[in-house]
Amino acid sequence: MAKRCDLTGRKPSYGHNVSFSKRRTNRRWEPNLHYHRIWVPEEQRFVRLRLSAAALREIEKKGLMLALRDRGLKLKDVER
Numbered sequence: 001m002a003k004r005c006d007l008t009g010r011k012p013s014y015g016h017n018v019s020f021s022k023r024r025t026n027r028r029w030e031p032n033l034h035y036h037r038i039w040v041p042e043e044q045r046f047v048r049l050r051l052s053a054a055a056l057r058e059i060e061k062k063g064l065m066l067a068l069r070d071r072g073l074k075l076k077d078v079e080r
Helices: 053-062 064-070
Strands: 013-018 024-029 033-040 045-052
Touching: 033 053, 033 064, 045 053, 053 064
Parallel strands: none
Antiparallel strands: 013 024, 033 045
């Protein structure tokens, strides 16, 4: 399964570890993802989403439906 946030679309980023001798080896930075059940009052049910920490903060501030609308998404687009 892809490590991708359902709301923000964040995914792993790639780069190099650089040692003291400047030798470069590949590495990747994983997004801070969490599975979360969120109550949707408009539909009177929970939805299960895989969200980054930044997306959880956004949902806390705006609410799920407004955060989805701001990104041009619908609930069925992100629902698991």
